[in-house]
Amino acid sequence: MVVFILRRLGFMVLTMVVVSLLLFLLLEISPGNVATKVLGPYSSEEQRTLWLAAHGYFEPLHVRYFSWLGNFATGDFGESIRFKVPVSEVLWPRLANTAILGLATFAIMIPLSLVLGILAGMREGSKLDRAISVTSIATTSVPEFASAVFLSAIFVFWLKLLPGTSGMTEGFSIKQLILPVMVLVLYDFGYVARMTRASMAEVMTTAYIRTAVLKGLPYKQVILKHALRNALITPFTVIMLQINWLLSGVIVVEFFFAYKGFGALLLEASLNQDIFLIEACAMVAVFVAVATQAIADIGYTYLNPRIRFA
Amino acid sequence: MPLLEIRDLCISYYTRAGEIPAVVDFSLVLKAGESVGLVGESGCGKSTVAMGIMQYLGNNGGIVSGSIKFKGRELTTLGGEELRRLRGSEIAMVYQEPMAALNPSLTIASQLMEVPMVHERVTQSEARERALKLLADVHLPDPERIMAAYPHQLSGGQQQRVVIAMALLSNPSLLLLDEPTTALDVTVEAGIVELIAELSRKFGTALLYISHNLSLMLETCDRVCVMYSGEVIEEGAVDSIFTWPKHPYTHGLFSCIPLPDADKNTRPLVPIRGQLPLPHERPPGCNFGPRCDFFKQGLCDAQDIAIEPVTVGKDADHCVRCIRWNDIDPSDAITVGPSKQAVAVGDIVLEVKGMQKYYEVDDRSIRALISGGGKRYVKANEALDFSARRGETVAIVGESGCGKSTFAKVLMGLETATGGEIRLDGINIGEMPVRERSAKQLASLQMVFQNPNDTLNPSHTIGSQISRVIRKFGVESDRAKVAERMLRLLDLVKLPRDFAFRRPRQLSSGQKQRVGIARAFAGNPSMVIADEPVSALDVSVAAAVTELLMDIQREHKTTLLFISHDLSVVRYLADRIVVMYLGRIMERGTTAEVFNPPYHPYTEALLSAVPIADPKIEKRHIVLEGAPPSALDPPKGCPFHTRCPRKVGAICEQERPPERAAGEGHVIACHIPLEELRGVEPVIRTAC
Numbered sequence: 001m002v003v004f005i006l007r008r009l010g011f012m013v014l015t016m017v018v019v020s021l022l023l024f025l026l027l028e029i030s031p032g033n034v035a036t037k038v039l040g041p042y043s044s045e046e047q048r049t050l051w052l053a054a055h056g057y058f059e060p061l062h063v064r065y066f067s068w069l070g071n072f073a074t075g076d077f078g079e080s081i082r083f084k085v086p087v088s089e090v091l092w093p094r095l096a097n098t099a100i101l102g103l104a105t106f107a108i109m110i111p112l113s114l115v116l117g118i119l120a121g122m123r124e125g126s127k128l129d130r131a132i133s134v135t136s137i138a139t140t141s142v143p144e145f146a147s148a149v150f151l152s153a154i155f156v157f158w159l160k161l162l163p164g165t166s167g168m169t170e171g172f173s174i175k176q177l178i179l180p181v182m183v184l185v186l187y188d189f190g191y192v193a194r195m196t197r198a199s200m201a202e203v204m205t206t207a208y209i210r211t212a213v214l215k216g217l218p219y220k221q222v223i224l225k226h227a228l229r230n231a232l233i234t235p236f237t238v239i240m241l242q243i244n245w246l247l248s249g250v251i252v253v254e255f256f257f258a259y260k261g262f263g264a265l266l267l268e269a270s271l272n273q274d275i276f277l278i279e280a281c282a283m284v285a286v287f288v289a290v291a292t293q294a295i296a297d298i299g300y301t302y303l304n305p306r307i308r309f310a
Numbered sequence: 311m312p313l314l315e316i317r318d319l320c321i322s323y324y325t326r327a328g329e330i331p332a333v334v335d336f337s338l339v340l341k342a343g344e345s346v347g348l349v350g351e352s353g354c355g356k357s358t359v360a361m362g363i364m365q366y367l368g369n370n371g372g373i374v375s376g377s378i379k380f381k382g383r384e385l386t387t388l389g390g391e392e393l394r395r396l397r398g399s400e401i402a403m404v405y406q407e408p409m410a411a412l413n414p415s416l417t418i419a420s421q422l423m424e425v426p427m428v429h430e431r432v433t434q435s436e437a438r439e440r441a442l443k444l445l446a447d448v449h450l451p452d453p454e455r456i457m458a459a460y461p462h463q464l465s466g467g468q469q470q471r472v473v474i475a476m477a478l479l480s481n482p483s484l485l486l487l488d489e490p491t492t493a494l495d496v497t498v499e500a501g502i503v504e505l506i507a508e509l510s511r512k513f514g515t516a517l518l519y520i521s522h523n524l525s526l527m528l529e530t531c532d533r534v535c536v537m538y539s540g541e542v543i544e545e546g547a548v549d550s551i552f553t554w555p556k557h558p559y560t561h562g563l564f565s566c567i568p569l570p571d572a573d574k575n576t577r578p579l580v581p582i583r584g585q586l587p588l589p590h591e592r593p594p595g596c597n598f599g600p601r602c603d604f605f606k607q608g609l610c611d612a613q614d615i616a617i618e619p620v621t622v623g624k625d626a627d628h629c630v631r632c633i634r635w636n637d638i639d640p641s642d643a644i645t646v647g648p649s650k651q652a653v654a655v656g657d658i659v660l661e662v663k664g665m666q667k668y669y670e671v672d673d674r675s676i677r678a679l680i681s682g683g684g685k686r687y688v689k690a691n692e693a694l695d696f697s698a699r700r701g702e703t704v705a706i707v708g709e710s711g712c713g714k715s716t717f718a719k720v721l722m723g724l725e726t727a728t729g730g731e732i733r734l735d736g737i738n739i740g741e742m743p744v745r746e747r748s749a750k751q752l753a754s755l756q757m758v759f760q761n762p763n764d765t766l767n768p769s770h771t772i773g774s775q776i777s778r779v780i781r782k783f784g785v786e787s788d789r790a791k792v793a794e795r796m797l798r799l800l801d802l803v804k805l806p807r808d809f810a811f812r813r814p815r816q817l818s819s820g821q822k823q824r825v826g827i828a829r830a831f832a833g834n835p836s837m838v839i840a841d842e843p844v845s846a847l848d849v850s851v852a853a854a855v856t857e858l859l860m861d862i863q864r865e866h867k868t869t870l871l872f873i874s875h876d877l878s879v880v881r882y883l884a885d886r887i888v889v890m891y892l893g894r895i896m897e898r899g900t901t902a903e904v905f906n907p908p909y910h911p912y913t914e915a916l917l918s919a920v921p922i923a924d925p926k927i928e929k930r931h932i933v934l935e936g937a938p939p940s941a942l943d944p945p946k947g948c949p950f951h952t953r954c955p956r957k958v959g960a961i962c963e964q965e966r967p968p969e970r971a972a973g974e975g976h977v978i979a980c981h982i983p984l985e986e987l988r989g990v991e992p993v994i995r996t997a998c
Contacts, residue, residue, distance in 0.1 A: 211412070
């Protein structure tokens with residue numbers, strides 16, 4: 001098991017190194033471009049050369065890569081062109097904001113979708129199953145920008161219950177968090193619920209569930225003790241992938257509600273060609289992707305003893 | 311009052327095609343402590359009866375009429391909660407696939423302990439104690455270790471013992487066994503059968519034993535019900551039915567089983583013609599009518615036929631559902647087919663010399679990483695030596711994990727040998743993977759697979775699948791000639807020519823296996839490997855497919871390498887036999903030599919484990935202890951010493967047994983001197 005975790009972590013580091021190399025080659029291979037982006041299109045040739053020399057851009061490529069990598073590893077991402085402050089000063093608070101949004105979304109979405117999925121899958125083809133399935137397909141097929149408009153129309157303009165923007169200019173406010181979370185949950189819960197339902201329905205047809213029923217166990221115990229754990233293996237992996245999705249999936253929602261999160265930052269960085277910020281955001285996204293996969297794999301072996309001991 | 315009384319039970323499944331009656335007018339009386347067998351081929355409704363008793367028929371099944379009384383209580387009208395209290399405590403069940411029946415993500419302990427905790431509200435510690443005691447009762451070594459294990463960490467035999475223990479935990483008065491040994495090896499099966507008999511005596515449990523295997527009934531049951539197409543067609547005391555089978559179907563079944571006196575040349579099997587009618591296409595009157603040699607129009611198909619007691623025969627104690635039972639004597643029917651010409655044996659086609667196949671396994675534990683010993687080997691085949699001649703049938707016999715399928719893979723080129731050589735028509739093919747073989751070599755060595763349902767591509771027609779092989783092997787390339795050859799192949803396997811346009815799902819398993827045989831013979835092979843070709847088929851279908859294979863072999867003078875665990879089929883059709891255990895040959899010789907003393911002790915145990923459907927035959931009981939050891943860590947010395955009932959002493963654990971020649975071509979690898987092995991009593995004997 002320890003070997004397995006170590007291998008997984010090693011693989012994670014390797015992936016990140018490969019991605020960093022690609023990122024470096026893509027964005028920093030020609031120093032002239034970097035200087036133009038940093039100093040702007042109207043800078044003179046002389047200014048650019050000076051800037052490049054000052055920042056070590058005339059060193060050989062591999063030296064540049066390793067010093068770049070070293071800076072990244074120590075959290076020094078360079079200076080943001082747009083915000084005129086070190087990248088880390090913008091990045092971390094924005095990431096924290098998105099984490100709050102994501103956590104709130106997951107705190108509602110996971111229990112909701114698992115419970116609905118299990119209820120639906122428990123008795124495949126029942127009325128409850130049909131109702132849940134139709135609802136989840138319907139909500140999942142409405143895009144976020146549409147549901148954002150729709151929900152704003154109801155809660156902001158008609159009922160006047162919630163604020164229409166979530167800028168949090170006067171400090172953190174739960175009220176401002178409600179609408180973005182609602183949109184994300186509405187969009188994502190159906191997908192996870194459908195996955196859970198399929199997994200649960202399959203488990204319910206297995207021979208060991210028949211064994212459990214014919215042992216005379218109460219129905220509740222059959223579900224909770226025998227079906228649940230086996231049925232959760234698939235949704236677990238799916239949920240882990242959702243974390244990854246959320247990181248970029250929030251762009252629309254954050255932009256719509258003017259929420260100052262990672263997605264909005266990514267959008268801003270791309271629009272302004274803020275090269276160091278883009279690099280930092282990309283590395284963060286890759287880290288999250290690789291880390292969630294590693295967690296998913298390790299957690300999977302705990303849910304499934306057949307893999308654990310193999 | 312009987313323990314279980316079923317009256318005129320009708321069970322139907324409701325599908326889009328309408329109502330499908332699975333069981334019709336089923337009646338059964340089971341007394342406390344008695345064991346009754348339900349036997350029949352797949353689709354006859356035997357498992358549906360068991361599920362009906364359990365009231366677990368799924369969403370689309372239901373009891374149409376009739377009553378099931380258990381200890382005087384009517385089960386068909388029982389409410390959910392009452393039913394739950396009955397299940398698992400009064401009536402328990404053992405299933406066909408023990409691996410699937412156990413929850414993969416819970417330990418054995420938690421799956422066992424919940425039974426008494428739910429039904430008798432005992433404390434956790436008491437439940438634990440009881441579970442441990444029952445695990446010891448089912449003869450599992452080291453119950454503490456088993457309790458902590460997950461199902462996949464146990465062998466198939468151990469899993470089935472756990473399932474039996476689970477069923478007996480609340481001391482039920484009725485135990486339903488649905489094909490409890492079908493998925494297990496013969497020696498393991500013998501152990502389970504003995505265990506079930508022992509436990510039912512010990513606990514006084516009544517048994518309803520469901521199986522497709524008639525032979526097993528003789529060893530396990532007091533009474534037996536033979537089912538055909540949803541009906542009981544013959545019912546009564548086991549000895550009575552086995553001695554005086556009155557229904558032509560029962561009789562037909564016996565003719566399909568290779569008994570020890572059957573022989574492929576002088577006494578061939580007689581398959582039942584035709585096939586089982588679909589449940590919604592049953593004929594009027596007797597369901598067996600269209601397949602029966604004694605069918606009389608206007609009588610057999612005129613009315614529903616009642617089940618009547620058999621009165622002739624001095625000790626006859628059974629009933630039969632045949633209107634003509636008094637007029638006919640089924641033993642008048644041909645029970646022995648016309649004798650056939652033996653195939654002349656020709657030159658050596660296949661020669662295997664010192665063949666080895668090792669698989670490398672990476673050990674990924676920390677200890678292995680530190681000590682650097684990360685590589686271990688699974689020795690699937692170790693020093694195999696034998697040969698096969700043209701027109702000969704050589705059988706490789708052994709239990710799962712003995713390396714017989716690995717050998718087939720190496721022969722086919724799906725794997726390459728680690729050492730030694732395999733010469734087919736003089737060319738060494740041991741290290742030639744399938745991609746490097748020429749079309750001619752591929753065509754000359756073909757295979758018939760075990761499960762016909764998985765080996766045909768569901769989206770192509772039968773004709774196109776066979777034609778493709780003909781073209782690939784370069785037999786014919788002209789369109790019309792390919793089609794002509796394909797049709798002739800269908801004739802060869804006795805399938806109607808219009809099957810060429812059908813897809814696999816429109817065929818029964820037996821028909822699919824015929825297509826598999828046609829495909830294998832498409833390129834005029836000099837040798838065909840048949841890997842358990844009939845073990846997935848029903849008795850009567852298996853007999854037909856076996857006969858077909860034999861006929862084609864006779865005609866084409868093909869060498870047949872028959873891989874099987876079923877000794878009764880092997881005795882019937884093989885000329886020579888190779889007995890394997892853990893990748894090594896234990897004994898080899900002609901069929902007569904292997905089936906008579908001197909035996910290798912393993913052969914002896916295998917012979918004893920095979921049930922025989924003939925009450926006149928007496929058999930010595932040898933039950934092997936434990937499971938075969940892992941091929942990753944095979945025992946030193948003789949690989950069989952850990953389970954051998956005739957172990958001599960330390961020499962068996964330390965030295966490889968010598969290969970002793972007991973006759974020309976008859977070799978036994980054992981430390982026991984041949985004289986002593988010659989003195990061993992035969993395992994089976996016909997009682998006078």
